[in-house]
Amino acid sequence: MRGAQEAEDGISAAERELFGGRLRWDQAYIEHEGALARMRFGQMAVALPRMVGVVLRAGWSADPRALAGLVIAQIGQGLTAGFGLVAVNGVLTQLFAEGPTADKLRQSLPALLALAALSLATALLSAWSTAMSGRLEPQVERAVSTRYYRAVTQVEVQATEEADVQRHLEAGKFGTDSARRMLSLSVGVANVVISMVAAAVVLASLHWALLPMLLVIALPKGWGAVRSARREYLSRLHWIDHRRAVSTLLQYLTMPHAAGEIRVHAASSLLLRGYAEMSGLMETEQRRLARAQARTDLVAGAFSGLASLGCYGMLWWLLTSGGLPLAVGGTAVVAIRNSTARLTSLVQQVNRMYEEMLQLGDTELAARHAIPTTGAPLPSPARSIQAANVSFTYPGATTPALRGVNVTVRRGEVTALVGANGSGKTTLAKVLAGLLLPGDGHVWWAGPRGERVEVREADRSQVFASVGLLAQDFPHWQMTAAANIAIGAGDRPRDMAEVKAAARAADVADLIEGLDQGWDSIVFKGYERGVQLSGGQWQKLGTARSRYRDAPFLLVDEPTSALDPHAEIDAFERLRSLAGDGTAVVLITHRLAATASADHIYVLDQGRVAEHGTHGQLMTAGGLYHGMYTAQAAQYGIALPAPRRNASSEHKEPR
Numbered sequence: 001m002r003g004a005q006e007a008e009d010g011i012s013a014a015e016r017e018l019f020g021g022r023l024r025w026d027q028a029y030i031e032h033e034g035a036l037a038r039m040r041f042g043q044m045a046v047a048l049p050r051m052v053g054v055v056l057r058a059g060w061s062a063d064p065r066a067l068a069g070l071v072i073a074q075i076g077q078g079l080t081a082g083f084g085l086v087a088v089n090g091v092l093t094q095l096f097a098e099g100p101t102a103d104k105l106r107q108s109l110p111a112l113l114a115l116a117a118l119s120l121a122t123a124l125l126s127a128w129s130t131a132m133s134g135r136l137e138p139q140v141e142r143a144v145s146t147r148y149y150r151a152v153t154q155v156e157v158q159a160t161e162e163a164d165v166q167r168h169l170e171a172g173k174f175g176t177d178s179a180r181r182m183l184s185l186s187v188g189v190a191n192v193v194i195s196m197v198a199a200a201v202v203l204a205s206l207h208w209a210l211l212p213m214l215l216v217i218a219l220p221k222g223w224g225a226v227r228s229a230r231r232e233y234l235s236r237l238h239w240i241d242h243r244r245a246v247s248t249l250l251q252y253l254t255m256p257h258a259a260g261e262i263r264v265h266a267a268s269s270l271l272l273r274g275y276a277e278m279s280g281l282m283e284t285e286q287r288r289l290a291r292a293q294a295r296t297d298l299v300a301g302a303f304s305g306l307a308s309l310g311c312y313g314m315l316w317w318l319l320t321s322g323g324l325p326l327a328v329g330g331t332a333v334v335a336i337r338n339s340t341a342r343l344t345s346l347v348q349q350v351n352r353m354y355e356e357m358l359q360l361g362d363t364e365l366a367a368r369h370a371i372p373t374t375g376a377p378l379p380s381p382a383r384s385i386q387a388a389n390v391s392f393t394y395p396g397a398t399t400p401a402l403r404g405v406n407v408t409v410r411r412g413e414v415t416a417l418v419g420a421n422g423s424g425k426t427t428l429a430k431v432l433a434g435l436l437l438p439g440d441g442h443v444w445w446a447g448p449r450g451e452r453v454e455v456r457e458a459d460r461s462q463v464f465a466s467v468g469l470l471a472q473d474f475p476h477w478q479m480t481a482a483a484n485i486a487i488g489a490g491d492r493p494r495d496m497a498e499v500k501a502a503a504r505a506a507d508v509a510d511l512i513e514g515l516d517q518g519w520d521s522i523v524f525k526g527y528e529r530g531v532q533l534s535g536g537q538w539q540k541l542g543t544a545r546s547r548y549r550d551a552p553f554l555l556v557d558e559p560t561s562a563l564d565p566h567a568e569i570d571a572f573e574r575l576r577s578l579a580g581d582g583t584a585v586v587l588i589t590h591r592l593a594a595t596a597s598a599d600h601i602y603v604l605d606q607g608r609v610a611e612h613g614t615h616g617q618l619m620t621a622g623g624l625y626h627g628m629y630t631a632q633a634a635q636y637g638i639a640l641p642a643p644r645r646n647a648s649s650e651h652k653e654p655r
């Protein structure tokens with residue numbers, strides 16, 4: 001029963017038990033899975049020029065000279081193939097002529113010499129083609145990769161939240177390798193196609209009936225090759241899921257962190273049993289495919305044999321009836337054999353090109369979601385960011401993360417955003433930073449005289465240049481300590497004096513300088529010169545990075561969650577003094593002791609600004625802020641006086 005089910009859907013019981021079915025990746029390149037299997041012979045022929053166009057365009061923009069060399073080498077090889085056939089015909093004409101053999105050999109000598117010269121030319125052209133494609137391939141790959149990765153970094157953050165876009169961005173990674181492979185496949189395809197065209201031209205010029213003969217023999221062979229290639233492809237597809245599942249199991253067996261459970265819980269028995277079952281199923285599948293393949297080959301071979309038989313019969317008739325000289329018949333046989341022998345490899349290469357083209361197409365998708373590169377300049381200098389009636393819903397979410405939010409962030413002030421988990425603080429910070437665009441409402445960047453630009457209209461590169469960010473989950477780059485700070489301004493050349501100043505401002509300079517390798521220490525264990533930093537040390541490094549950016553608007557999300565009490569107090573004081581120097585500091589924190597000195601506090605509740613004001617005003621008002629602050633104070637055994645009046649949910653614009 002179990003066996004019957006396995007045979008039916010090709011999933012082993014072990015896969016069902018361990019993975020709940022097939023083990024598939026949630027990635028967009030699966031979208032192309034099976035595309036080739038669905039493709040017909042005619043469609044493939046139509047797709048071929050498109051594919052060649054893609055490669056030619058990529059090659060032309062990367063290195064026009066190398067591409068021109070490559071094309072010339074290919075055309076040259078086609079011409080030598082054509083002239084080669086003419087020379088063969090010349091040799092055969094002399095050999096089949098009347099007269100003594102010695103004379104015939106002497107007379108065929110010029111054609112033989114021409115044949116030798118053409119072989120030499122073919123070898124030289126082939127070497128040139130190899131050199132040119134070797135020069136072009138890495139350039140094409142680099143050009144496509146650079147274009148793709150640049151486009152990826154310019155995709156709207158909001159778009160990256162959409163599952164479809166995410167999958168396409170992921171899929172593009174596979175396309176960057178495709179460019180190189182498509183180029184080398186195109187060279188192979190061009191080689192075969194050009195030499196076949198040359199053979200066709202020569203045959204047609206020798207006798208009109210020879211060209212249809214070539215086609216009649218080539219077509220069944222081509223059909224057979226397409227079927228075989230498709231079957232091979234399907235077999236590969238079938239193997240993918242199983243191979244993935246098997247390699248996942250085997251990986252666990254050698255993983256150090258699984259070593260304990262593998263021994264103590266006997267997990268290895270389950271894994272090895274799964275391995276045996278899956279491998280057995282794969283072998284069964286392979287046997288089935290091999291039998292099917294053999295049947296296809298037999299049918300294709302029979303058709304091709306019949307077509308050849310018919311053609312050679314016709315050739316025989318032409319020769320015996322005197323319609324065709326013997327030498328031309330000989331040339332025709334050589335040409336037909338040469339051309340059809342390469343047909344299978346042609347079809348396989350076109351197949352692979354098609355697959356590669358689909359993946360290459362994915363690299364173009366990122367550009368569709370790009371942040372506009374033009375826009376109005378920001379007021380100079382920008383003094384404040386005003387969120388007016390801003391609402392925002394994440395793609396795929398059912399409830400808005402922000403609803404009608406009004407917030408003003410001014411330079412020279414600390415603006416605190418507080419509220420329960422999930423109330424919208426981080427989302428608001430991203431909206432203020434221009435990373436997310438509001439669904440409704442506006443975000444204005446205002447200047448000293450009230451002039452203002454809405455973020456959608458603004459030159460976003462200027463918006464980003466004005467913002468420093470310390471996200472809750474800021475990246476821990478597996479690089480040196482210096483690079484981890486300098487990457488805060490990746491668009492500027494590194495200035496070590498500023499890196500050190502930023503590290504000092506974040507209280508991490510002494511730590512780094514105390515390391516064996518100092519600034520060149522890689523802040524990741526597992527590398528030479530690698531060190532392991534604690535959570536708090538990382539947080540200081542992140543702070544140093546955002547300070548190094550030296551932007552007029554600094555948004556910090558939980559910058560002290562991992563710091564010890566002294567370091568935390570220190571960090572808040574530094575933020576305060578940064579605001580004193582004219583920076584707008586937006587501080588998201590759950591440590592309400594720190595917000596007490598903020599110029600403005602916005603309390604978010606379920607995406608709304610529930611309260612706002614200074615610490616004193618909010619404590620007097622009672623309400624959410626008072627409740628949160630009192631609760632925190634109570635943890636330290638500090639009893640606070642009750643508020644003088646009830647909470648107000650009125651949204652007055654502060655100052």
Ligand SMILES: Nc1ncnc2c1ncn2[C@@H]1O[C@H](COP(=O)(O)OP(=O)(O)OP(=O)(O)O)[C@@H](O)[C@H]1O
Pocket residue numbers: 161394395397401419420421422423424425426427428
């Ligand atoms: N990328 C996302 N996709 C969908 N929903 C999201 C995404 N990020 C956040 N949300 C949702 O938006 C709401 C606000 O989240 P946000 O991260 O802004 O809250 P927060 O106030 O910063 O919370 P915390 O204090 O836990 O950091 C939450 O309900 C959250 O589930």
